[in-house]
Amino acid sequence: VWECPPSLLPLPGVCRLLSSVMSGTESHTDREEDYRFLHSMLMEKKLHLLFKIHERLKRFEKRSPIPVQEHAASLASDLAEELIYQGWRDEAKELVSLFSKPHFKSLLSVHDAVAQRDFEPTLPPVPDDVLEEDEDSVKIVSLVKTKEPLGATIKRDKATGAIVVARIMRGGAADKSGLIHEGDELKEVNGVSLENRKPKEILPLLACSQGDITFKIIPASPKEEMSSNKKKLFVRVLFDYDPNEDPSVPCKDAAVSFKRGDILRIVSTEDDTWWQACHYGNSNSRAGLIPSQQLHERWRVALQRPRALFRPRQVKRPGFSISFPAGLRRSFRLGRKSSWVREAARSRRWSAGVHGSFRPPTYIEVIPYHRDPKERHRLVVLAGPSGVGVNELKRRLLISDPDRYGVTVPYTTREKRRQENEGVDYHFVSVHMFEEAILNHRFIDYGRYKGHYYGTSLDSVHRVMAEGKVCLLDAHPSKIKHVYTSEFKPYVVFVKPPRIEELRLTRRRAKFICDEEDTNPVRIFSEEDFEDMIDSAETMEKEYGHLFDKVIVNGDIAVAFRELKADLESIEEAEVQWIPAEWICSSPTTARRSCGHLTGWI
Ligand SMILES: Nc1ncnc2c1ncn2[C@@H]1O[C@H](COP(=O)(O)OP(=O)(O)OP(=O)(O)O)[C@@H](O)[C@H]1O
DSSP states (O other), X not given: OOOOOGGGTTOHHXXXXXXXXXXXXHTTXXXXXXXXXXXXXXXXXXXXXXXXXXXXXXXXXXXXXXXXXXXXXXXXXXXXXXXXXXXXXXXXXXXXXXXXXXXXXXXXXXXXXXXXXXXXXXXOOOOGGGGSTTTTTOEEEEEEEOSSOOXXXXXXXXXXXXXXXXXXXXTSHHHHHTOOOTTOEEEEETTEEOTTOOHHHHHHHHHTOOEEEEEEEEOOOOOOOOHHHHSOEEEEEOSOBOGGGOTTOSOGGGBOOBOTTOEEEEEEOXXXXXXXXXXXXXXXXXXXXXXXXXXXXXXXXXHOOHHHHHXXXXXXXXXXXXXXXXXXXXXXXXXXXXXXXXXXXXXXXXXXXXXXXXXXXXXXXXXXXXXXXXXXXXXXXXXXXXXXXXXXXXXXXXXXXXXXXXXXXXXXXXXXXXXXXXXXXXXXXXXXXXXXHHHTTOEEEEEEETTEEEEEEHHHHHHHHHTTOEEEEEOOGGGGGGGOSTTTOOEEEEEEOOOHHHHHHHXXXXXXXXXXXXXXXXXXXXHHHHXXXXXXXXXXXXXXXXXXXXXXXXXXXXHHHHHHHHHHHHHHHOSOEEEEHHHHSOSHHHHHHHSTTOOSBO
């Protein structure tokens, strides 16, 4: 067994390592002599002292010590001189001899070098000849380049052929230096003229520069900073973006990737095509390029498939249910039940596509919201194509916590049936009352079915919320606008079908209720139902995706339910919730003043 000498005990890790090296080597060495040599080398006291020093340095490194003073060598020499005049006592003699030892002197001089950060490259003096031409306009900028990129992009000015700084990334090295600005013309890098060079020839020049880097620059005329940049502007992104898959991004390394739903802080919108933003909550994240709203809209237009835009689909949907377990099927989605509403939905889709009346999903301006425990809960809207499982999820939520969740009771003008209870299954009202409520805009959703009105009113939502419960409302996405206010602060969950293969597998035994007049009102899903469900989900996402806070894919019902429940709980517990700025900045003037030129959708 190989043992450590007691002086090495503070380094158990090194001892263990050396010990294992030795025991590992033992079986591989044929010759005793080699083994002894290795043993004596690894046991060498100096080697262990080196380890000790290394270990100490590592420990100090963690503490990030700050030098007490930067001129220890001259202090020691002054002190030595003083001591000589203090009389020649033994202690003084010893100290003077210690100070005069070359090792000690070297140690102090290394200390001073480190304290003064002498190891960093020094900037070369500005060459004498540089100011000869254009004396007023030329600027020499020297930066010390670390591993960090400069944080700037360059481009060639089409008109003049000059190389100019296209963008400066906020928080990057160039930005922090405050010496290089957007629009500056680069004349030389490290003495190499950039005349007649293409940006791609210059980039390697910058990349391989080590230490200090000197630019000869013709500064751009000073621009006024946009006031909007100084304001904190947050957006929720409504699409995924990966610069590695984007051939149009000017510089992949300078771009920021994000996922739909992420919150970004916009730091610059000066450029029409590429904005700058950083991820919220990540203090280390540097600002990077993101496609501007205009650019993203252009992409979307270019990518629009004419088939999806102009071909109205034959929508065939499950019909209407006959009776519902108490407290469940109280809010229903009329959008898919009456033929006239179906028609309306179809023409909405048609006109939106043709006239581009809906906003393409890009970024939505958001502001932080902290719910006061005394305030009402946010309304939870569940939306999704017919048959996807909205009711099933709602039912499970209610059962899981009936004190926390509540559902609305719908209104109808039809006769009450024997097994039904007023205010439990429906509010049974007269046609006159119903029509008056329509005129007073009290309905989120209403329609006629078999000669009777049915509708979900704002009052029933208020009632559930007033009980202190989280109101679960299922609604067609086109109806969300009726509750899209600061009063309800809706949290919208879109329930999306999985891929058709998974639908076939998971819905093998699922039955849904179709037309009540049908001879067989309950039937299993057909292939066509699945296709309709997927198509309709796609259309909903395209037209109303900007309203969705959360998208849940309902493949395995248990998984989808767990995800939904956890999500609804997490928004309540979250320190900050992000709500659309338009709920607070409702008047356009206020919005414009507080959010720069970006109001609501940006
Ligand atoms: N993930 C799932 N796996 C298997 N069956 C499911 C799943 N989700 C829902 N179902 C079943 O599919 C059927 C339709 O679901 P549900 O009634 O919840 O749909 P819906 O979206 O509310 O449609 P509609 O509003 O048209 O009634 C029900 O029998 C339900 O139990």
